[in-house]
Amino acid sequence: MPRRTGEAATRIAVILALALVPALAVADEGVRFEATVDRSAITLDDWITLTVTLTTSGGSAASIELPRAPDFEIRSRGQSEQSAFQFGARGAVRTHTRIHTLVMRPLREGLLTIHPGRAVVGGKTYETAPIQVRVGPGAAPPRPEHDAEVAAARPRGDVFVEAHVDKTRAYVGEEILLSVWLYARVDVSHVSSLDLPDLDGFWIGEIANPTQLSARMQEVGGVPYRVYLLSRKALFGLREGKLEIAPATVDLTVGGGFFGRGRSLRRSSPPVEVEILPLPPSGEALPLGAVGDFVLRAEAAPRSVRVGEPITYRLTAAGRGNLSGIDFPSLPEIEGLRAFEPTHGEQVDVSSGRYGGSRTLEVVLIPERPGRFEIPSLPWLVFDPAAGAYRRLETEAFTIEVRGERIGGQTLDLGAAPVLPLREPVRLDVPRAFWRAPWFAAALAVPGLALLAAFVAPRLRRRLGTRGRDAGREALAQLARHGGGADWPEGIPRILHAYLEARLARPTAGLERRELAAHLVREGAPAELVRSLEALLEACERERFAPEALRSAPDGMWERARRWVEEFERTRRER
Amino acid sequence: MNLAQRAAAAAQAYRDGAYEEAVQDYQALVDAGAGSADVWFNLGNAHYHTGARGKAAWAWENALRLAPRDEVVRRQLENLRAEAGVVRPAGDSVLHGVAARLDPAGFALVLLAGWIVGCGLVILRPHLRAPWRKTVAGLFAGLAFAGAVVGGTGLALVEWDRRAGWAVAIESVDLRQAPHEGAGVVGRLEEAARVRIRRREGSWVLLDLGAGRTGWSRAGAIAPIGG
Numbered sequence: 005m006p007r008r009t010g011e012a013a014t015r016i017a018v019i020l021a022l023a024l025v026p027a028l029a030v031a032d033e034g035v036r037f038e039a040t041v042d043r044s045a046i047t048l049d050d051w052i053t054l055t056v057t058l059t060t061s062g063g064s065a066a067s068i069e070l071p072r073a074p075d076f077e078i079r080s081r082g083q084s085e086q087s088a089f090q091f092g093a094r095g096a097v098r099t100h101t102r103i104h105t106l107v108m109r110p111l112r113e114g115l116l117t118i119h120p121g122r123a124v125v126g127g128k129t130y131e132t133a134p135i136q137v138r139v140g141p142g143a144a145p146p147r148p149e150h151d152a153e154v155a156a157a158r159p160r161g162d163v164f165v166e167a168h169v170d171k172t173r174a175y176v177g178e179e180i181l182l183s184v185w186l187y188a189r190v191d192v193s194h195v196s197s198l199d200l201p202d203l204d205g206f207w208i209g210e211i212a213n214p215t216q217l218s219a220r221m222q223e224v225g226g227v228p229y230r231v232y233l234l235s236r237k238a239l240f241g242l243r244e245g246k247l248e249i250a251p252a253t254v255d256l257t258v259g260g261g262f263f264g265r266g267r268s269l270r271r272s273s274p275p276v277e278v279e280i281l282p283l284p285p286s287g288e289a290l291p292l293g294a295v296g297d298f299v300l301r302a303e304a305a306p307r308s309v310r311v312g313e314p315i316t317y318r319l320t321a322a323g324r325g326n327l328s329g330i331d332f333p334s335l336p337e338i339e340g341l342r343a344f345e346p347t348h349g350e351q352v353d354v355s356s357g358r359y360g361g362s363r364t365l366e367v368v369l370i371p372e373r374p375g376r377f378e379i380p381s382l383p384w385l386v387f388d389p390a391a392g393a394y395r396r397l398e399t400e401a402f403t404i405e406v407r408g409e410r411i412g413g414q415t416l417d418l419g420a421a422p423v424l425p426l427r428e429p430v431r432l433d434v435p436r437a438f439w440r441a442p443w444f445a446a447a448l449a450v451p452g453l454a455l456l457a458a459f460v461a462p463r464l465r466r467r468l469g470t471r472g473r474d475a476g477r478e479a480l481a482q483l484a485r486h487g488g489g490a491d492w493p494e495g496i497p498r499i500l501h502a503y504l505e506a507r508l509a510r511p512t513a514g515l516e517r518r519e520l521a522a523h524l525v526r527e528g529a530p531a532e533l534v535r536s537l538e539a540l541l542e543a544c545e546r547e548r549f550a551p552e553a554l555r556s557a558p559d560g561m562w563e564r565a566r567r568w569v570e571e572f573e574r575t576r577r578e579r
Numbered sequence: 580m581n582l583a584q585r586a587a588a589a590a591q592a593y594r595d596g597a598y599e600e601a602v603q604d605y606q607a608l609v610d611a612g613a614g615s616a617d618v619w620f621n622l623g624n625a626h627y628h629t630g631a632r633g634k635a636a637w638a639w640e641n642a643l644r645l646a647p648r649d650e651v652v653r654r655q656l657e658n659l660r661a662e663a664g665v666v667r668p669a670g671d672s673v674l675h676g677v678a679a680r681l682d683p684a685g686f687a688l689v690l691l692a693g694w695i696v697g698c699g700l701v702i703l704r705p706h707l708r709a710p711w712r713k714t715v716a717g718l719f720a721g722l723a724f725a726g727a728v729v730g731g732t733g734l735a736l737v738e739w740d741r742r743a744g745w746a747v748a749i750e751s752v753d754l755r756q757a758p759h760e761g762a763g764v765v766g767r768l769e770e771a772a773r774v775r776i777r778r779r780e781g782s783w784v785l786l787d788l789g790a791g792r793t794g795w796s797r798a799g800a801i802a803p804i805g806g
Contacts, residue, residue: 424624424655426593430617432582432608435645439687439734447691451698458702 034061037123039071039132047140048113051221051228052076056104056132058123061097068102071121071132075139076108079228080189107221107228110139162189165234167252167273175281177295177329178389179359180239181211184252184273186232187224192217193266194257198234201250205280207326209238209352209359238359240295240326241280249276283387286394290385293333293397296325296360300384302399310407315341315369317379319399324360327352332365333382333399341377341404344368371406378403475506476573480566487562493548496565497541503569507576517541528579533571540564582613593625601625616646623655632663633749636771637802640747644805647680663771678740686733693727696720744776746784746803754794758783765794776803 036059041052054073060066086101110116118135163186170181184198195217212233219230234254241247251272259266286292293300303318321330327350335343346367353361371377381401387394438444482499489495497513504512508523515523521534543561580588589604605622608614623638639656643649700720707713751770755762758780766788768774775787784798 424627426590426621426624427617428590430586430590430608430621431615432586432613432618434613434615435684437683439683439690444687444691448694451695455698455701458705 035059035123035125035128035130037121037125037130037132039118039121039135041118041135041137044136045138045140046110048110050110051079052108052110052137054106054108054118054135056106056121057101058125058130059099059101060125061099066102066123066125068104069122070104070106071135072119073106073108073116074119075111075116076118077111078106078108079223080107081105110137113139113141115139163187163192163256163258163269163271165252165254165271165273167249167276169239169249169276169278172277173279173281174241175283175295175387175389175392176241176244177283177326177387178241179296179325180206180241180278181236181358182239182249182276183236184234184254186217186234186254186256186271187222187229188219188232188258189227189229190258192219192230192232192256192258195232195234195254196257196268197253197255199253200235200237201252203237203239203249205242205245205247206239207242207328209240209326209354211238211354211357211359212236236357238326238354239278240329240359241278244280244282246277246279249278251275284392284394286385286387288385288394288396290383290396291331293384293386294321294325294330295387295389296323297388297390298323298325298330298386300386300397300399302382302402304379304402304404307402308405308407309371311371311374313371315371315404317367317369317402319365319382320362321364321384322360322362324356324358326359327361327363330363333384335367335382336380338369338377338379340371340373340375340406342370342372344370369404371404374406376403376405475503476569478506479503479569483562483566483569487566488558489562490558492558492561493544493546496561497544500537500541500565500569507572527576529572529575533568533575536568536571540568582608582611585611586613586618589621589625593621593628596628598625598628602629602631614641614645616642616649616652619645620649620652623652627655627659631749632659633747633751633770634802635659636663636773637747637749637804640745640773640804643679644741647682660771663769665769665772674736675740675743678736681733681737683734683737686730686737688730690727690730690734693723693725693730697723697727741805744787744803745805746774746776746786746801748772748774748796748800749802750800752796752800754786754788754796756795758785758795762795766792768794768796768800773804774801776801 036057039054039056041054043052046052054071056068056070058066058068082105084103084105086103088099088101116137116139118137120131120134123130166185166187168183168185170183174180182203184200186192186195213235214233217232217234219232221228222231223229235252239249251274253270253272255268255270257266257268283292283295298321301320301322303316303320305316306313307315309315317335319332321327321332337343344367346365349364349366351361351363352359369379379402382399384397384399385394386397479499479502482502483496486492486495486499501513504520504524508527510523512520512523517538521538524534524537525531540561585604585608589601589608592598592600592604602622602625605618605625608618609622619638619642623635623642626632626635626638636656636659639652639659642652643656646652697720700716700723704713704716704720707716748768748770752768753764754766754768756765757763768786768788777785777787777793779785779798780795782798783795784801786794786796786801788794
């Protein structure tokens with residue numbers, strides 16, 4: 005996987021900053037001269053980088069006196085220059101930037117000062133600000149364990165690769181840490197590939213495989229290098245004898261800048277030989293359980309169950325070493341406890357920089373009969389390579405209580421089963437299925453009928469009322485239509501009886517006057533209105549039987565009939 | 580001897596290990612209309628100790644009818660069937676599994692209360708003047724009717740299941756193609772198995788064994804659940 009160094013990214017940012025923002029400052033002031041350090045607090049055995057930047061415009065000649073740092077030892081120095089054109093009100097102006105980089109190591113503890121540097125541009129002198137760096141005592145931050153590796157490395161040019169093992173002799177199954185380092189005295193902008201050799205004869209565990217390279221300064225043969233960790237693996241020898249770790253090959257790009265392409269390089273590490281030693285005789289009749297620094301823990305839960313209830317028996321080996329090489333002790337067959345096929349789990353932990361973690365084995369046990377069962381202590385043999393000796397470990401023993409009552413399963417031991425407990429005192433009243441009783445149906449029906457009635461009654465009333473109103477309108481329309489006609493003695497009673505039949509919901513033509521009056525009163529008609537109707541009908545009656553020649557003119561009879569209907573409607577509405 | 584004395588005598592006989600006598604006393608209580616869930620449970624226990632596993636299963640099934648959520652009875656029944664080699668009772672289904680655990684009395688009460696309250700609120704609602712009162716009445720009426728629907732559904736499910744003709748084999752019996760002893764044997768019904776009775780023909784019953792299988796059995800070998 006291609007990888008970029010942190011310096012390359014920083015450099016791009018610096019170039020951008022130099023090309024853009026400072027250029028504007030230069031346009032105003034012409035010159036910028038400054039000094040910066042990458043850290044303001046370090047320890048005595050650490051390094052610091054001082055960067056001095058001078059930016060001028062118009063191609064003015066300049067001379068630089070770098071800041072003095074008498075309390076620091078300069079271990080390397082570098083210089084780079086950049087030119088750019090700035091377009092402004094005065095037209096195109098050329099700016100020139102010179103960067104000096106010094107890698108320094110403090111010579112003593114305390115608050116150390118880097119004195120100002122000076123630059124003379126166009127006859128004018130510019131100074132940087134003084135810089136103070138706090139240097140702490142020996143409580144150095146933890147150095148990587150590769151110091152010894154670095155010390156062992158031999159400088160092979162500006163860029164080289166080193167594969168390093170933390171030990172060249174190891175027992176079968178013992179961990180060997182293989183680290184691949186890149187050493188560079190030039191800027192590494194890009195690592196495009198890393199080919200690791202085939203590691204036949206080893207079981208391999210991943211410790212670190214950084215995707216973002218970070219460098220630290222280290223001195224190799226008195227020369228400061230930037231050192232990058234490319235890969236770290238844990239190797240566990242599978243067979244005894246001498247094994248060679250073939251070269252690791254790295255493709256990388258050095259140099260180059262924002263616009264430059266840099267230079268591609270390929271570097272390989274020298275081969276490394278390790279010797280895998282056989283394990284010494286243990287003197288125990290036990291098979292080997294693991295190689296490494298492990299502890300073994302056993303658990304059984306629950307420890308009080310009923311027949312058929314599962315018990316989980318778990319063994320956990322935790323520590324440093326090859327987890328895959330762990331061989332757990334076997335649980336012996338326990339009569340009455342059926343054991344299911346074991347399952348394994350693994351949790352890798354490389355946070356300490358070594359390969360390790362924990363591995364578990366779980367067995368489900370099903371008691372087939374009641375009683376007390378013993379899960380015995382299990383012996384386990386571990387070879388500790390650091391001590392070069394074997395350790396015999398013992399797990400805890402457990403007692404499982406199994407009760408006779410059974411849940412699920414296929415069999416029940418009647419002979420072993422206790423007498424089933426009675427329920428006492430017993431309830432003798434039997435709950436009745438009241439929902440099947442007639443009263444329950446009635447209780448459901450009554451609200452339903454009430455609901456139905458509540459819905460139907462208003463609609464019925466409304467419907468009857470509507471018919472009455474229609475009859476009123478119809479009667480008035482007919483009276484208006486026939487108004488003035490000479491047949492009023494026949495026409496008016498006919499229209500009025502049709503109207504009253506609809507309104508009173510009963511035939512009225514055959515009723516005696518007294519009966520009709522009684523119905524009208526029940527309907528709420530005032531007595532005066534009833535008498536008015538009687539008089540009207542009486543007049544019609546009289547006139548109907550009079551000879552044609554003597555028959556009176558309508559003389560407002562139609563109008564009387566119309567007013568009577570209107571009045572009756574009004575009283576009904578009011579009521 | 581009144582019912583309480585009979586119950587005490589049955590319990591004493593049981594404690595004394597006189598399980599046959601306990602069976603007779605508990606059965607007498609059932610016959611006298613005092614067959615509560617407790618009595619059926621104790622009757623099943625007594626049957627169990629006489630070795631009549633089929634009758635024990637039948638008694639416990641009846642106890643479960645009356646107390647559907649009694650897990651002790653259910654567990655004893657499951658253990659008994661496992662012992663008898665009845666891996667899965669015939670005709671078991673998800674619906675039956677649900678219905679067998681429902682308490683019909685509770686559902687009936689929810690149905691009745693929901694229906695009465697819902698109807699009352701609907702009738703009352705038009706007579707309320709304030710709009711917020713109408714809204715609240717409508718809301719509660721909706722909830723009450725929803726409760727009534729739930730209650731009615733649960734009750735219907737239980738009733739449907741109980742009328743399905745469930746029974747227990749009180750002894751192991753050969754199942755035949757036709758209702759007579761000379762007919763061919765189509766299978767064997769294990770003691771304590773739960774089956775459904777499809778119909779009766781004289782002293783024979785046609786049993787539904789699930790998965791479309793049927794067979795005739797002597798009626799005396801089968802005891803209906805719930806009388």
